[in-house]
Amino acid sequence: xxxxxxxxxxxxxxxxxxxxxxxxxxxxxxxxxxxxxxxxxxxxxxxxxxxxxxxxxxxxxxxxxxxxxxxxxxxxxxxxxxxxxxxxxxxxxxxxxxxxxxxxxxxxxxxxxxxxxxxxxxxxxxxxxxxxxxxxxxxxxxxxxxxxxxxxxxxxxxxxxxxxxxxxxxxxxxxxxxxxxxxxxxxxxxxxxxxxxxxxxxxxxxxxxxxxxxxxxxxxxxxxxxxxxxxxxxxxxxxxxxxxxxxxxxxxxxxxxxxxxxxxxxxxxxxxxxxxxxxxxxxxxxxxxxxxxxxxxxxxxxxxxxxxxxxxxxxxxxxxxxxxxxxxxxxxxxxxxxxxxxxxxxxxxxxxxxxxxxxxxxxxxxxxxxxxxxxxxxxxxxxxxxxxxxxxxxxxxxxxxxxxxxxxxxxxxxxxxxxxxxxxxxxxxxxxxxxxxxxxxxxxxxxxxxxxxxxxxxxxxxxxxxxxxxxxxxxxxxxxxxxxxxxxxxxxxxxxxxxxxxxxxxxxxxxxxxxxxxxxxxxxxxxxxxxxxxxxxxxxxxxxxxxxxxxxxxxxxxxxxxxxxxxxxxxxxxxxxxxxxxxxxxxxxxxxxxxxxxxxxxxxxxxxxxxxxxxxxxxxxxxxxxxxxxxxxxxxxxxxxxxxxxxxxxxxxxxxxxxxxxxxxxxxxxxxxxxxxxxxxxxxxxxxxxxxxxxxxxxxxxxxxxxxxxxxxxxxxxxxxxxxxxxxxxxxxxxxxxxxxxxxxxxxxxxxxxxxxxxxxxxxxxxxxxxxxxxxxxxxxxxxxxxxxxxxxxxxxxxxxxxxxxxxxxxxxxxxxxxxxxxxxxxxxxxxxxxxxxxxxxxxxxxxxxxxxxxxxxxxxxxxxxxxxxxxxxxxxxxxxxxxxxxx
Numbered sequence: 001x002x003x004x005x006x007x008x009x010x011x012x013x014x015x016x017x018x019x020x021x022x023x024x025x026x027x028x029x030x031x032x033x034x035x036x037x038x039x040x041x042x043x044x045x046x047x048x049x050x051x052x053x054x055x056x057x058x059x060x061x062x063x064x065x066x067x068x069x070x071x072x073x074x075x076x077x078x079x080x081x082x083x084x085x086x087x088x089x090x091x092x093x094x095x096x097x098x099x100x101x102x103x104x105x106x107x108x109x110x111x112x113x114x115x116x117x118x119x120x121x122x123x124x125x126x127x128x129x130x131x132x133x134x135x136x137x138x139x140x141x142x143x144x145x146x147x148x149x150x151x152x153x154x155x156x157x158x159x160x161x162x163x164x165x166x167x168x169x170x171x172x173x174x175x176x177x178x179x180x181x182x183x184x185x186x187x188x189x190x191x192x193x194x195x196x197x198x199x200x201x202x203x204x205x206x207x208x209x210x211x212x213x214x215x216x217x218x219x220x221x222x223x224x225x226x227x228x229x230x231x232x233x234x235x236x237x238x239x240x241x242x243x244x245x246x247x248x249x250x251x252x253x254x255x256x257x258x259x260x261x262x263x264x265x266x267x268x269x270x271x272x273x274x275x276x277x278x279x280x281x282x283x284x285x286x287x288x289x290x291x292x293x294x295x296x297x298x299x300x301x302x303x304x305x306x307x308x309x310x311x312x313x314x315x316x317x318x319x320x321x322x323x324x325x326x327x328x329x330x331x332x333x334x335x336x337x338x339x340x341x342x343x344x345x346x347x348x349x350x351x352x353x354x355x356x357x358x359x360x361x362x363x364x365x366x367x368x369x370x371x372x373x374x375x376x377x378x379x380x381x382x383x384x385x386x387x388x389x390x391x392x393x394x395x396x397x398x399x400x401x402x403x404x405x406x407x408x409x410x411x412x413x414x415x416x417x418x419x420x421x422x423x424x425x426x427x428x429x430x431x432x433x434x435x436x437x438x439x440x441x442x443x444x445x446x447x448x449x450x451x452x453x454x455x456x457x458x459x460x461x462x463x464x465x466x467x468x469x470x471x472x473x474x475x476x477x478x479x480x481x482x483x484x485x486x487x488x489x490x491x492x493x494x495x496x497x498x499x500x501x502x503x504x505x506x507x508x509x510x511x512x513x514x515x516x517x518x519x520x521x522x523x524x525x526x527x528x529x530x531x532x533x534x535x536x537x538x539x540x541x542x543x544x545x546x547x548x549x550x551x552x553x554x555x556x557x558x559x560x561x562x563x564x565x566x567x568x569x570x571x572x573x574x575x576x577x578x579x580x581x582x583x584x585x586x587x588x589x590x591x592x593x594x595x596x597x598x599x600x601x602x603x604x605x606x607x608x609x610x611x612x613x614x615x616x617x618x619x620x621x622x623x624x625x626x627x628x629x630x631x632x633x634x635x636x637x638x639x640x641x642x643x644x645x646x647x648x649x650x651x652x653x654x655x656x657x658x659x660x661x662x663x664x665x666x667x668x669x670x671x672x673x674x675x676x677x678x679x680x681x682x683x684x685x686x687x688x689x690x691x692x693x694x695x696x697x698x699x700x701x702x703x704x705x706x707x708x709x710x711x712x713x714x715x716x717x718x719x720x721x722x723x724x725x726x727x728x729x730x731x732x733x734x735x736x737x738x739x740x741x742x743x744x745x746x747x748x749x750x751x752x753x754x755x756x757x758x759x760x761x762x763x764x765x766x767x768x769x770x771x772x773x774x775x776x777x778x779x780x781x782x783x784x785x786x787x788x789x790x791x792x793x794x795x796x797x798x799x800x801x802x803x804x805x806x807x808x809x810x811x812x813x814x815x816x817x818x819x820x821x822x823x824x825x826x827x828x829x830x831x832x833x834x835x836x837x838x839x840x841x842x843x844x845x846x847x848x849x850x851x852x853x854x855x856x857x858x859x860x861x862x863x864x865x866x867x868x869x870x871x872x873x874x875x876x877x878x879x880x881x882x883x884x885x886x887x888x
Contacts, residue, residue: 030226033256036191036249037219037229044191050175050247052193054151063173070172070188070251093119095285095321099314103719108311114723115318118730123327146658148187151177174251180244181403182436183634185659186233189255190246192216197242197436197521200233201638211240226256238638238659241438243403276752277329280691283754284322284698291702292317298709308715315719316705319726322694324733329687331737336683344666345676346651352662354687355646356629357680358751360554361621362673363614363640364631366561366568367408369670370575371537377412378502379534382475383486385493390476391531395507398458401431401446407634409505412535429456433519439562439611441465445524453514458507459524463494463532466506470529482529493532498566501574502534543575546670553674554748558604558621560614560630560640565607578604585609588616596620615639627751631665631673633657648673684750685741689812690733692760696811697729697804699765704772708796711776714789718851721797729804732834735826742813742821745887756885763881764811764874768803771870775799778862794842794852799863801838803870805831810874814882817875 036044045051055063100115147166164179169187172178178190180198192198192214199211215230226232233246235257252258296313300306333350340347347353380392392413399410429448432455437444443461450456459466467490473482494504508527512519540546550557557577561568565582572579585608588596600620609617614630618640621628630637630644633653641647641660649661650668658664665672708716717725775796779785785792808831813821823831842852 033226033232037231040218041193045247048175048247053153054177055175056153060173064171067173067251069170071170099318102314106311110720111723114727118727148172149179172248174248176248178246178248180239182239182241184239186235186237188235188248189250190233190248192231192244192246195244198244199240199242200237201240202237242436279754288317288320295705295709311719312715315722319722320698324730328690328736332683332686335737336679340676340679343675344672346664349662352646353680354684356677357684358627358749359629359646360749361556361626362629363558363560363618366559366571370543370571371539375408375412375535375537377533378536382531383473383529388531391507394458394509394530395460395533398446398460402434409535435521447519455512455514457510457512459527460505460507463504463506466508469524470508470527472528474528474530495566497534498564501570502536503567505533507531539571539574542671547577549674560606560609568607572605582607585613588613597624611639615643618643678746681746681750682741685745686736686739690736693808693811695761696765699761700768703766703769716796717793720850721793724850725797725801728801728834732805732830735830738824738826740824767874771866774866790851790853794855798838802835802867805835806867806871810871814887
């Protein structure tokens, strides 16, 4: 379920509208939801055999057993057999198995067997390592749980006495009473029982970007689709603002979301990583399509044996196929996920690892990233700047009685007052209503009943927004009307506190007559300003070093915060982040896209920006060619997380932030994030090693095979020998995912550059052909193999295998191999094992079955000289390439 919701968050509008159009195939869901929407709250509870106080724990457990987990069957992990079959289905394996079938048809069963062994090797190694890594990664990912707040009865008869418990979303059952507040994911299809200023984002299902307000009263108007039902909330949507309470109607595959999830999941948007792998795969298939017919016709015309030429062409096709690519990619990604998990970085989508490593700009909020995320309430002042117990008391009442998303400021307020004081205050007041916080008003209010029917509205929020709805002020000693001078005093007091690093929240109130009516944001007027509460969020001691490490890794850090510029400048100064120029949200409102791109490129700190402006800044940076990451944990970070190339959140984030992210940090730390970035670069580096090795080797072999086919009166290698050579070379590359990566490569972000890789292949590939021709000369003119095809074929087989195995260590690093940069022990071991086996194979009985013959002693001296020349030539040309084009 989590993976599907994650996928939904990243689909474009076309995919979402396609999902909405599929609503006609939702089976019984529309009828159930339509029926419930027409009932009042009590009738809906009765229909679902529930009560306002919720289910008893035993009853919930029985319904979970009956209905199954609140999960989507389509995204559950398949069994080992299904995983194995899934890994086998890709274009390269299809090509190889087709060639094996051709070999069987032509009667060459040995060749077919070798091809099948190659496929089994690729699929088997990939499956074993991925299965093992995935099980470990799943266990770590389960540490990041999304939960729902539900009512569960503990013997109480009424809802107020029922207990509120957090349960995993998978354990939510029909009949559960779910509480919703800003930042929550809706865990199931549910019928609202109460709602207050409840706005829900349904874009994942409908494609509509604007939030939809939901109500609790019975529906009277006919709805065109279930998504138009005003009192129904759907799985996979999220709460933007307000509060609500609903009874669960449908869970898991029976939800509207569940019915269309399979259709949507099948249309995953390709990342740059996917596109790069796909382009390389089809480039190699295109090369095969050109090369193989050419080899077939040249050998058929020059040798006169068309049947033998066809077998050889099939073997060449197999030799040019990068059959280990799926295994190398999968194992690298799975291994990277495990290594990142050890660094407390949980990967939700494997292919996001590449974007993580390619990231060159990180946008992040200030709170919890530069600061300790440990907010302390330090000051409570009246409008004159004097300490005021009344301001603290009213702030406490507001935080205590609000039922929406309690942020760290509320937590700090509630922790500040002693328990006896909390009980005394809470006992005098009874909550009547509330106006939840939203990012337009930037304030929230509660309405409390006090004494003899008198009602009190208490409002707290951003200073400017609260001041805007106040007409009077009050202290312990006086009351009066607010005027411009008071606003100037408020600005001065706030600025002084901000300059000391305090975050300031204003507190105001208003007396209301006793009325039986719902209250709304319109009642936030003619308020009396009481004063301010000031919070301190100290900067992290490790932040300066972490910022320096990210800069050394080639990652720019840009601060995008909703806080004001004075506090932001203070914190940035303390952690050593340049903040000479701070761009305010109002400064970018009227900018053209081009102007915003230039501003986003040049500025490093943005303050008082809205959620939409955060997303716009990230989009502008992406248009400038950057790979952008965003680190956020709040409800206001959802748009930015989706706009970024890689969204990063933390385990303690609100639901919508965790579900929108690709990467979850178990610790909100830039240092931890930097370690994850480096691990992503290691993964990408090892994948590109295989691509450069395989492509350059194949490109060189193309010229070698064509030349030999023209020059020789016999085949340069028997088909079975070509296949055996490719099988052994492929095995030697199986340990690439374990390889070390040079520090120089990790120093900068890396991304797909197929053009540079192509230049590398074109430059390095033909070098092998030059030394292949030297081998031809040695075999033909030194050892007189013109009339001895087995001797020639054995000599070239050994040289080809040895040179390809050796070139792994030359290409894997830009440095001097074995001296300045050493491969992993596993890669060295497989290289030595394959090289040794290739050397002794001509002297063993299996070698005789393959058509090999013992080589003369002088051959080994010539081979050593050829390999030394090949290694030196490749190394020096590689060093020139790196100086000219850089690392790729």
